[in-house]
Amino acid sequence: MSYIKGRGAQLNTHNRFFKEQHIIRNDFLNYCEAEQESADSNKTSYLEIFPKTILNKVTSPDIGFGYSMNPYQGCEHGCIYCYARNTHEYWGYSAGLDFERKILYKANAAELLEKKLKSRNWNPQNIMFSGNTDCYQPIEKKLEITRKMLEVLLKLKHPVSMITKNALILRDLDLLKKMANLRLVNVSISITSLSEETRRILEPRTTTIKKRLETVKVLSENGIPVNVMMAPIIPAINNHEIFRLVKKVSELGAKSIGFTVVRLNGAIGKIFTNWVEKTYPDRASKILNQIKDCHNGTLNDSRFGTRTRGEGKIAEQIATQFKLARKIYMNDAKLPSLNYSLFDKNETNQLGLFN
Structure with missing residues (x-):
């Protein structure tokens, strides 16, 4: 098949949970060409699912939060490197093109979140929104599931951390400003490169670099603490941009x-x-x-603690550059801590008078 424009993955890999696999044969491709038909429509489809819970307990020791919540499974952004691709296999799909073109959404996410936060045994904990796929991917503009969940968090005064690479987050600036005033939110914006060409190739359906930089600026100007994630760094593609990128986002x-x-x-x-x-x-x-040089001769290292940092000379060079860039341009600044003391599952605390 020819290069599929507007997509990251260029194939559907076999789902490891399936015995049989679907293969597009050359005779079928030849038939489609002869009949001037498309062998693949390349359209995105959306499917509502009905989960019983929205919070996922995070047990990995090298992840800095206790729970994650994801209103969407699969992600139309199509980032070629995305670690979340493998999770699509649990839904019966491929980690390849299916991950970008078959988007599952949880319309009842806000109701599930409120029910959980109001439950008797819930105490405020660090929640990442989202920990898997982007909560501001394109379909969010229509469905507004993320916004409804933010409204629940603000109502109950529960803190949350967010990560996205989409400027759509600015739509919810009104909610984020109120939450920031109470120290209930911080936001991470993912910026992998300052090159629009690199962005287009690596992350074909994401917000442009210009808009992402503007998002960092607008959020910061409105008092919302912003962290930038240069994730991932891919040797020989974007590792030369570390100093320029750190300098730019600090400004x-x-x-x-x-x-x-x-x-x-x-x-x-x-x-x-x-x-x-x-x-x-x-x-x-x-x-x-x-890449293999960073992971002891393989493309992947699943060991906690080293899997996201790597080992070897190239990984050491990356870590050293980041350490120096932080010191020069950010003076090792950190995000302010979130405020867990305001959480009010009863919304008014009036019921506390009768306890």
Whole structure:
């Protein structure tokens, strides 16, 4: 098949939970060409699902939050490196094109969240919104599930951390400002590169770099603490941009910055390899070998503590550059802590008079 424009993955990998697999044969492609028909519509479809809970307990020791919540499964942004691709296999789909084109949404997410936060045994804890797929991906503009969940959090005065790479978050500036005034929110904006060309190739359906930088500026100007995530850093693609990127976002008001080194776990190794050979044929081997250099000779390292930082000379160079860039441009600043003391599951605290 020819290069599929507007998508990250260029194929559907086999779902590891299935015995059989779907293969597009050459004779079928030849037939479609002869009949001037498309072998693949490349359209995005949306499917409502009905979960019983919205909060997911995070047990990984190297993740800095206790719970995550994801109103969407799958992500139309199509970032080729996304670690969440593998989770789509649990829904019966491929981690490849299916992850970008079959989006599952949880219309009842706000109701589930309120029910959980009001439950008798719930105490305020660190929640990441989202920990898997972007809560401001394109369909959010229509469904507004994320906004409804923010309204619940504000009503109950429960703190939350957010991460996104979409400028759509500015739609909810009214809610975020109220939450920030109570120290109930901080936001991470993912910016992988300052190059629009690199962004277009790596993250085909995401907000432009210009708009993401504007988002950092607007949020900061409105008193909302902003962290920037340069995630992931991919050797031979964007690792040369560390100092320029840290300098730029510090000038726009970001309070802190973090990074991860790319790791291609599960089916993502095959998806990324296929993509890089089509996108960067002249340096595909260099990119893949430098990624392997960061993970002890493989494309992935699943060990807690080292999986997102890597090992070896290239990983050490990345970490050293970041440490120095933070010191020069951000003076090792950190996000302010969230306020857990205001949480009020009864909304008014009036019931407390009768206890």
